[in-house]
Amino acid sequence: MKKIESSFILCLIIIVFACCGKGDATQSDKVLFGQEPEVKENVRIHRFEVALFAPSKESTREHLLSIEKDFKPMFAASLSDNRYMQVVESFVEDREMKRAYKEVKQEYPDLKFLEKELSEAISRMKQIRKDSVKTDIYTLMVGPMEYSYAYENRILVYPEFSAISIDLYSMDRLSEHPYYKSMPKYLQSSLTKDNIVPDYVYTYLREITFRDVPLQSMNPEASFLDCIIDEGKYIYATQAVLKDCKLNLILRYTEKELEWVEKNESNIWGYIIQNQLLYNKDRTKYMHLTAQGPGTKNIAGSPSRIGYYIGYKIVQNYMRENSVSLDSLFKISDSELILRESKYKPENH
Structure with a gap:
């Protein structure tokens, strides 16, 4: 057939x-x-x-x-x-x-x-x-x-x-x-x-x-930060809805892959900053951090989509620092504001 x-x-x-x-x-x-x-x-x-x-x-x-x-x-x-x-x-x-x-x-x-x-x-x-x-x-x-x-x-x-x-x-x-x-x-x-x-x-x-909220992945002018914050919101909201669900399932990671990103969070953040990717709008420069695949190019031992994990952690920090509903969170289009008010600073493990 x-x-x-x-x-x-x-x-x-x-x-x-x-x-x-x-x-x-x-x-x-x-x-x-x-x-x-x-x-x-x-x-x-x-x-x-x-x-x-x-x-x-x-x-x-x-x-x-x-x-x-x-x-x-x-x-x-x-x-x-x-x-x-x-x-x-x-x-x-x-x-x-x-x-x-x-x-x-x-x-x-x-x-x-x-x-x-x-x-x-x-x-x-x-x-x-x-x-x-x-x-x-x-x-x-x-x-x-x-x-x-x-x-x-x-x-x-x-x-x-x-x-x-x-x-x-x-x-x-x-x-x-x-x-x-x-x-x-x-x-x-x-x-x-x-x-x-x-x-x-x-x-x-x-x-x-949130059907009325534009997806940053569809915006040609979106920066890397815009894209990972956008995805981070959906990961965070999914976790809020499914309070007892394991995080690795929401992230579509194995338990070992989740363990890797948790241990290497500060290294991933350092890689992003060192390579000046945070505000970069050229997707060819940062796609390796958001694309689906067996791993992340040039980062040994890593799973794929590690940029989205950082986006999730920034949003998580923002929600810890601010008393905001999920509906209000998705109305915030300024990703730099979320980063700034999250006070995000990953620690070495």
Whole structure:
């Protein structure tokens, strides 16, 4: 089966809408989340992959037509379109996809744990801004796809619906499967069951809660400081929402990688200052400190994205020094002010 056909679900969704230690709470919930009372949300996850691959006495075509109404957001076109129907049929009937589905179902016989954790997280996120919507949440399988594209889009959050690529969070079982073995080991370590909730919360904060806040990564005039402070805010907010989540899961680090950045924080900061990167707007000069990869170029033994860890630490210090809500934090666009008022000064370990 062609790659474009087997990965139709995630691609078409996008086209249509073109934790080492526990969290370190530096402020009380009343300060971070405001006085808005928490409204308990009850999340139910719709398992598209289960519906797709469920045994049926009907023909594949008849079965797909029978589930179309309940999973309409997962279909980018009407199944009455014969060409589109053929693509979907090919995906469902593919032998390797069926084998992958069996592994996913064994890994996730049910998603009660995920529904519980996301219910709690979304309840807290809606406290930050009460106009935040609760989207319908679906899980799905993407199958074979270019790994970097699949990884970057493993969780999609829109006001209308959310989609979690549950097969990508089954890499313990699928790492040698022909459709998934191209996923690098350094990415597989952050594709576990424990990564789903922090990844979802991080994405929800960006796409729903603070959707009106411009992302500095999209600003061609942004400095290195702007970019790492921006990312640091989202890491800090994710940690505030998930108080009991391990920090390494939020950062998408292994425990050893988190230990490395903690021990080398002052050295990373010194490298940034020595190379005059802090206020640099030339991304080619500092991209090695923010890019995803097996490590950071020219810094032996380091994980990737170490610049973002520094951004998180600056924001964490700022929140310790200032009684500010999360909503107010994201309204501050002056990264130099945050750095200055954070009184950030990493210590040698």
